[in-house]
Amino acid sequence: DAHASESTHLTIINDIKNGKSVAMVSDAGTPGVSDPGVLLIQQARKEGLRIDAIPGPSAITTAISIAGIAGNQFSFLGFVPSKKGRETFFKTLTTFSQPVVFFESTHRIMKSLDQLANHYPDATLYIGRELTKMHEEMLVGTPADVLAILEATPVKQKGEFVVIVSQG
Template sequence: MKLYVVPTPIGNLEDITIRAINILKSVKFIACEDTRRIQILLKHYNIEGKTLLSYYHPKEAIQIRKIISLIRKDEDVALVSDAGTPSISDPGFKLINTCIKENIPIEVLPGPCALITALVGSGLPTHSFMFLGFAPRKSQESFYKEVFSSDAGSYILYESPQRILDTLELISYIEPNITVAIARELTKIHEEYIRGNIKDVIEELKKRNNIKGEIVLVLSKENTLNKESN
């Protein structure tokens, strides 16, 4: 049988394909980061009777062998993450890589991905981009200097609301004229984009008492948001 890689909504539960729902209905086993999160989705679509396998970084090695064993016993397994596409800053790469090495079929479904949604909505260049995953906690200055030495049209990273201001201030020190788009709470009720020169965006955030929600940060050295640039 095979491993199905199934993207799940990044916020709005309606952002899932018919095919993804059918796969989740058809398989007996679902490998997931947090069983509580996937149960919300399954309940929303009246999907019952599934065996949920906890699959997250500390348990990856053990669970990979268990999942491989199930597939070899003629069971299909669906891999999901808490939100978005598995393996993109979420567990999944090692399992998929192992399946390929062991000649186990995989089928990847297209679907929600926060970094692509944020990039498209940012208004910043999409012809080339660099995805940085989660912002680093150490050696940040050297990291960003190396990143911005590349020629990508846009740079995308995930950041927490608690650290976003510190991250922007450091980037502003390295690239004072860089353009920024903050995508916050994508597909949810309070979805918001904050766009502009990095210094203006920093000032806007400083006016807010409390920054909340999941954040995708998009940056570009090309000032495409300036009306005169058109």
């Protein structure tokens, strides 16, 4: 839970210590990958508790698997900073020789595409929208191409976005 308090985490930790089996399912992603579930994992580690993973869907690998790029090397950068550091984030993408993957929110996708168009007009973008959901799609093109698609169809500006930037 994105809003679970430390006391909730301690209650869960105590339940485990008392012999209960606990499973964590996150509605915000995979725990530890741009998800607040990492806080519970960290607390469990501090307590020396056993943690097992059951692989599940990952927006990152789902996007790479359907983008059609070689996914043997890429860099994942999490969410784009919402305010401070945003411009620096986009400027530093040139330092990566492999594709870069990041998440963006429905409220900032257009701004991010505009910044990508300014900094990397020739890059190829692969944007997974609503992956594993009914309206799943992969938009592919230059930043200007994808921006035009979303401007022409405002409903496509809604959803959860995984952005892959390939400069090669």
